[in-house]
Amino acid sequence: MQGLPVQNYTSKKQSSPLGKLIVLTGPSGVGKGTLMNEILQRYPELHYSVSATTRSPRPGEINGKNYYFISRNQFEELVTQGEFLEWAEFAGNCYGTLREAVLNHVQSGKLVVLEIELEGARQIRHNFPNSLSIFILPPSFPELEGRIRRRGQDSEEAITRRLQRAQEEMAAANEFDLQIINDDFEKALNEIEQAIFA
Ligand code: 5GP
Numbered sequence: 001m002q003g004l005p006v007q008n009y010t011s012k013k014q015s016s017p018l019g020k021l022i023v024l025t026g027p028s029g030v031g032k033g034t035l036m037n038e039i040l041q042r043y044p045e046l047h048y049s050v051s052a053t054t055r056s057p058r059p060g061e062i063n064g065k066n067y068y069f070i071s072r073n074q075f076e077e078l079v080t081q082g083e084f085l086e087w088a089e090f091a092g093n094c095y096g097t098l099r100e101a102v103l104n105h106v107q108s109g110k111l112v113v114l115e116i117e118l119e120g121a122r123q124i125r126h127n128f129p130n131s132l133s134i135f136i137l138p139p140s141f142p143e144l145e146g147r148i149r150r151r152g153q154d155s156e157e158a159i160t161r162r163l164q165r166a167q168e169e170m171a172a173a174n175e176f177d178l179q180i181i182n183d184d185f186e187k188a189l190n191e192i193e194q195a196i197f198a
Contacts, residue, residue, distance in 0.1 A: 019106035021128050022046075022113045022196055025121035026136030026173075027166035028091070029148035031182045035136065036115045038189055039196075046196075047105045047112045052078065055093035058153050068098075086127075088119035091161040095120065111196065118169045121176065134195060135176040139183040141167070 024032045040048050052068040054075050063069050070078075075094045078084060085103070087096030097114055105112045114124065125133050138144035144166055148159055173179045178195050182188045 019108065019110045019112060021102070021106060021124060021131035022111055023121050023124050023131055023133040023176075024113065024115045024136060024192075025118060025133065025169075025176065026182075027138065027144060027169045028117070028162045029144050029151065029166070030136045030138050031147065031185070031188075032115055032136045035182065035185070035189060035192060036113060038185075039192060040113065042193075043196075045111070047110045049097055049101045049105075049112055049114050051095055051097055051101075051114075051116070052084075053093055053095045055095070086116070086120040086123035088117055088123075090117045090119075091158055091165060097124075117165075118172055122172075125176070132178075132195060133176040134178045134180060134192060135173040136188070137170060137173055137179055137181045139181060141170075 024036050026032050036048070040046055050064065050066070050068060052070050052075060054070060054072045055067070057063065057066070057069050061067065061069075072094065075087075075096065078096065078098075079087060083099055084096040085099045087094060089095075095117065097116065097120065102112050102114070114120075116124070121133055121135075124131055138147070145163055148154065148162055154162065178191075180188050180191045180195075
């Protein structure tokens with residue numbers, strides 16, 4: 001994969017906004033993926049960045065659509081080659097946003113949506129201060145636990161790791177531009193729409 005030139009992208013040092021990065025973050029199980037899918041359906045002009053991960057596909061997940069499912073060796077190689085805009089380890093697996101998947105779209109004026117965990121969201125916020133970062137919160141911690149368990153997609157060990165991480169992530173909500181509680185789906189969606197298109 002070829003790295004892309006970043007000279008036209010808005011960063012701390014450059015100031016000619018073309019497109020924009022929109023980051024949806026928040027704990028695993030909060031429903032940010034569902035919110036994002038609905039937003040993408042309603043606004044086909046938005047571009048979704050497909051991430052790479054070392055996690056195994058869950059039933060029904062498609063390579064190249066949900067994620068690029070790659071080995072840890074491949075992931076490490078991409079890290080070494082500087083191919084990630086951000087990356088992080090989450091609950092025992094690596095996840096990263098490919099430069100190529102994002103920057104050419106932003107440079108051509110598109111709004112690009114990333115749905116990523118806390119560490120990655122911090123990296124994007126630091127490197128691209130003109131991005132819009134939205135933190136999605138659950139109505140309560142027990143509700144989040146219930147959602148992760150009901151999803152039925154993870155082992156008990158993975159659930160425990162995700163819940164521990166969720167507590168750390170929720171403590172960081174105020175670092176981001178906007179905090180939205182995903183209690184009422186339509187209301188949360190509406191708030192995200194307003195933030196993106198304001
Ligand atoms: P899951 O395994 O449930 O699909 O994702 C676990 C976590 O990784 C979620 O919080 C998701 O938002 C996050 N994630 C997905 N893609 C990326 C990425 O490219 N970078 C980072 N930093 N996190 C990601």
